[in-house]
Amino acid sequence: MQITSIGHAGFHLQTNAGSILCDPWTNPTYFASWVPFPDNSELDWKALGQCDYLYVSHLHLDHFDERNLRENVSKDATVLLPDYPVPDLKRELEKLGFTKFVETTDSVKTTVSGPKGDLDVMIIALRAPADGPIGDSGLVVSDGETTAFNMNDARPIDLDVIADQFGHVDVHMLQYSGAIWYPMVYDIPKRSKANFAAQKRQRGMDRARSYIEQVGATWVIPSAGPPMFLDDDLFALNDFGSGIDDPSQNARPGDVTSIFPDQETFLEQMRIHGTDDGERHRGLMMVSGSTARFTGSTLDEVSHPYAPHDVFGENKQAYLERMKEKFAPVIAAQKQTWAVDDSESLLEPLRELFEPIMAQSDLICDGIGYPVGLVITPDFHSKDGADHPQAQTVVLDFPNRIVREPKEGEGKYRYGFRIAPELVRTVLRDQEPDWVNTIFLSTRFTTWRIGGYNEYLYTFFKCLTDERIAYADGWFSEAHDDSASIVKDGWEIQRRCPHLKADLSKFGVIEGEKLTCNLHGWQWDLPSGRCLTSKGHELRAKHLDAPTQ
16 A cells, blocks of 8 residues: 655545545635645646545545645546545535545444445544534554554544554554644733643644554654644644643743644654654654655555655754745735625624524523623733724623623623634624634634633534534434443543543543543543533532542
8 A cells, every 4th residue: 555645634645556646635725824834836736636436534624625626636536435424525516516425434444445446444533513524534544454444533532443453553543633722822821821731732742643553553744734724814823843732831931822733843752752652663764745655554665755854853944934924915815805804793693693503492592501702902912902993792682592782781701702803704604513623723713701611602603504503413412321430549430531422542641630631632620520611511429538428
């Protein structure tokens, strides 16, 4: 099997039974905030697009590149389709002209027969509302000689199905870096922000190493890594090699710690923590255009289009400065496509969008539980943005299921967002069903909250269609079995995480009286079972030395 990195989470797999193009992203996205790192714009996308099979893991725009799929990928390709409860991904691919689909069954091996031979594939489909926009997935491929698991940025909770159906995995590609806006956009002191960022950065790499141990592949390729942030407003989000990778250290005042470590940083983490021991797991650096040939677990050859070190370490900032200059016209052109701010009130358009969704989602609205403020202001970077003469505050009153103007003397809302009006007008114009994976991932906003993270709120913003909100509300209302227990570090706790049902025997880390689930970094106070990250989600836990009642 020959594996070519095509940037970010993208790979081209050449097997004896045909070629598979995976997640081919190249055009800047999320309001021109994200650009693939390293640069992949010079690859021969027309040639890559002449593939036998296409796999798009999910609808995040750094995986689903509409322009690239439309212009460069053959519509004769057979799409390997994840088993999602809402068919948005298939619909979007059909709009682009794809007509051949293999509709897989979640976590079940399928033999795909083509003119060049048979290929065994399995797609692990994640279906919780928090997974992608209603879905994320990972692809297992075997050509009878080499087995590869392209996990991209999916977070599976049961990996035993791979060994059960495929045996040993030879090559494992997975995310290790951040893809979120926390804590950079929050109104918190600079020192706290640096400490939270250092913790977030390390948890992501710890989670990746946990997955590596569970899968047990011979070769590990860090992928779905950080984008480049090349706009002037966002350039400081890049990791220039000065971040803190040990969460036990306290950030110094003035430290800017990026949550976006790069491939070189993670490969070093593997060596430091013994994950890359030269025998069981071997980390493999690949950049856009790198090609590796495998025979089973043997790496026959690897080639790079340039020395990888040219874009990492002490060379990284100079590389990013060059890319900033290269992509400046592209980013400027994308900004010209945003909706014009005509200063008309946004209250009625937002009411028309949100109130029907609120009316269908009692459980989610009750889970949010309080009014949320949207401060739509050109001065979104400032805490005083609401005082800008063109600012407008719109209140999402979830308890009463209405969108309204602020009440006199209402004060500061427990959760709020400051967003530039042109972004809000653009998603309204485009009838965008998911603000999380457009506005929020762009990091072109600021926010505040009083209390913990509210998962219900972000689920609401992902589900702005009748079909999505019906599925999400039903998912939350469905009863989940938490009767199974495990014993860990002197505590008896429920086996499945109350958040997204991860196996805490694998992802749970106990420090003193606090449990962290490394799948998403959520935390619990063990004596009380109280979730420290979000409202609800109590954990069943008992210290083994505690007296029985």
